Amino acid sequence: MPILNAQNLQKCYKTHRKSLMAVKDVSLQLAAGEVLAFLGPNGAGKTTSIKMIAGLIQPDQGNIRILDLDPHREPEALKHLGAVLEGNRNLYWRLTPEENLEYFGVLRGLTRKQARQQGRRLLDRFELNHKRKETIQKLSRGMQQKVAIAVAMVHDPKLLLLDEPTLGLDVEATETVKRLVREIASEGRGIVLTTHQLDVAEALSDRVAIINQGSIVTEKPTHELINQFSSSTYRIALEEELDSDRDSKLEYLGITVTGKQITLNNPELLYTVLDILRPLPIVKVEKDQANLTDVFLQVVQAGRNA
Numbered sequence: 001m002p003i004l005n006a007q008n009l010q011k012c013y014k015t016h017r018k019s020l021m022a023v024k025d026v027s028l029q030l031a032a033g034e035v036l037a038f039l040g041p042n043g044a045g046k047t048t049s050i051k052m053i054a055g056l057i058q059p060d061q062g063n064i065r066i067l068d069l070d071p072h073r074e075p076e077a078l079k080h081l082g083a084v085l086e087g088n089r090n091l092y093w094r095l096t097p098e099e100n101l102e103y104f105g106v107l108r109g110l111t112r113k114q115a116r117q118q119g120r121r122l123l124d125r126f127e128l129n130h131k132r133k134e135t136i137q138k139l140s141r142g143m144q145q146k147v148a149i150a151v152a153m154v155h156d157p158k159l160l161l162l163d164e165p166t167l168g169l170d171v172e173a174t175e176t177v178k179r180l181v182r183e184i185a186s187e188g189r190g191i192v193l194t195t196h197q198l199d200v201a202e203a204l205s206d207r208v209a210i211i212n213q214g215s216i217v218t219e220k221p222t223h224e225l226i227n228q229f230s231s232s233t234y235r236i237a238l239e240e241e242l243d244s245d246r247d248s249k250l251e252y253l254g255i256t257v258t259g260k261q262i263t264l265n266n267p268e269l270l271y272t273v274l275d276i277l278r279p280l281p282i283v284k285v286e287k288d289q290a291n292l293t294d295v296f297l298q299v300v301q302a303g304r305n306a
């Protein structure tokens, strides 16, 4: 059974006499252990979709199942759900990490004792023990973010919704949060991650869903999506410029040589070219590889031009 199954969600905001179709058609599935990066430009409908999944906004159309329970009709569903939405506003800033964990644990149905024990385990795991008695407002942004994720996990949910978990963090804190997200997923939880930091999405996600103007426009395993957008061009960097004999052989094959660089658009010729170059020293051979930023920009721009 998927951890999350959201089908054909729709949401229209009505203000005064205007109405805005914020989400037109969003379907998302998530299996245990999977991290789904849910990406889209500003205003595309990510937050609205996530809030519908979290049971905070009622969809106009569509179905949501968290482990087969409807978060809008079956409160039991919320036991399986943890969320860090809109920064770390899920915390009480004047309370300590320990107190936040206990408070939210009890709110999520744990006994006070269970909440304390679970809180202690999470503080250990998130390396926050030494800060357990400081108020949240005195912690660094990275520590606050870790507490926010710990609080979202206090009742051991199967589905975690993380909105911009690494926003505003320095390099080290970003790496720590990335490691935690991967670890948490590998315990068999499903994670939906929304972020504008595409390098983070690329490093963390198993799958990517891109939403544009309220509809999902692409949804694929991350590596497949990146391969699809990568060209098959190879670049060979040489230590020295080519001699005229080799140069003309490559020219005969229709291959471009610029100074010490050879650009090869037909990958089938790679080994022929390497044979011609032998035994010249080669600095590197690399294939043009797209990244998630290239993919994102192309998908979103194609949507705009359509």
Ligand SMILES: Nc1ncnc2c1ncn2[C@@H]1O[C@H](COP(=O)(O)OP(=O)(O)OP(=O)(O)O)[C@@H](O)[C@H]1O
Pocket: 013, 014, 015, 020, 022, 040, 041, 042, 043, 044, 045, 046, 047, 048, 049
């Ligand atoms: N409460 C609301 N009332 C009216 N319109 C809203 C409301 N919340 C969001 N919208 C509008 O719905 C659209 C989708 O907004 P949403 O916040 O879901 O996008 P988003 O993809 O999360 O954007 P961002 O990346 O900027 O956070 C936007 O045009 C936004 O202005």
